[in-house]
Amino acid sequence: MNQTNNYSYPIDPSWSNEELSTVINMFRVVEDAYETGTSKEAILNQYRKFKEFVNSKAFEKQLGKEFEDVSGYSLYKVVQKAKNSTSDEVRMRDND
Numbered sequence: 001m002n003q004t005n006n007y008s009y010p011i012d013p014s015w016s017n018e019e020l021s022t023v024i025n026m027f028r029v030v031e032d033a034y035e036t037g038t039s040k041e042a043i044l045n046q047y048r049k050f051k052e053f054v055n056s057k058a059f060e061k062q063l064g065k066e067f068e069d070v071s072g073y074s075l076y077k078v079v080q081k082a083k084n085s086t087s088d089e090v091r092m093r094d095n096d
Helices: 017-035 040-053 057-071 075-084
Strands: none
Touching: 017 040, 017 057, 017 075, 040 075, 057 075
16 A cells, blocks of 8 residues: 555454454555556455455445545445456546
8 A cells, every 4th residue: 555544444353363354455455446556356356355254245335334434445336346347457536
């Protein structure tokens, strides 16, 4: 991540280290998509890992909304762009 963020990731202290790592890594990939661009493969691979832990849509939406509220970055939009992109690189723009 290139810039220092001034927000906290939505995490639960009851999660295991592996679960924490999975969620944090997902949000870092989302940050990368907005800040510098990242590979479609990196996004989709991390999303698959994320979904192994965050296995309900409601839980995913809750975490995504909490993250977007503090960061302005949308988990949903990044994943959708990666899924639908014909390019190997995903870079979010202000209007994405």
